[in-house]
Amino acid sequence: MYGTILFATDDSDDAEAALDHALELAASTGATLHVVSVVETRTAYDNAIIDPEEVQANLRADAEAAVEHAAEAATEAGIECRTTVVEGPPYECVLEVIDEVGADVVVVGATGRSGFKRLVLGSTAEQLLETAPVPVVVIGGDR
Template sequence: MYDRILVATDGSDNAHRAAGHALDLARQYGAELHAVYVIETRTGYDNAIVDPETVRQNLREDGEEALTAVETEGKPDVTVVSSVREGVPHEEVLSYSENQGIDLVVMGAKGKSAFKTILLGSTTEALLWADQVPVLVVNSAGK
């Protein structure tokens, strides 16, 4: 049923729980797991206060750390393909999903983005509204 599963992570606790679900599903179905971290590009920075390149590098390091955690948890029985991307998170996840033939996206109900909505994180909500790929949303309790 699932050959390629994608977990979208931002390094948050909810994303960590979602990664656990994605790894369990990958093991159950013998699926390849894709882990994606997106550096948000819609956030503006005042160059006089914060160097945008420093922020981007720090976010890239955060992303690599989050992806390494998924890869480590998957060893040795789950093949994990990881990618750090830059852009609007839901657009990048949808683009990646289409290009890689993803069968299911797994993600936390809310992440740590500054753009939040009341019930779901904005990225999760946007993916659900796009209706282009099945999405499994893991709540804060991880159930």
């Protein structure tokens, strides 16, 4: 059914629930799990207070920790896993990675770590549902 599963993570609570689902899906289908985390490049901050380079470095460290966490969970479950950290607008980057890895399905959390949350789905999940060329499984979120 699925040979390649793409799991997009920001290490949020919903992403953790989505990781569990992605691992179960990969284990049941024998698929390879590709994990991507995106360093958001459109982050708002006040330059007089926060160094933009420090912000980007912190965001990159968070993204790398998120993919490492998922990779460790995959290894423990005996699932082949590859990881990627990219920079840019999250949904656009995830769409690019779908093509790059040949993903058959995307698993994503309903809402992310950003302070702004949509009524039901985060904007990245919503945009993926509308534009992804493969099925998108959205896990979590307040209902």
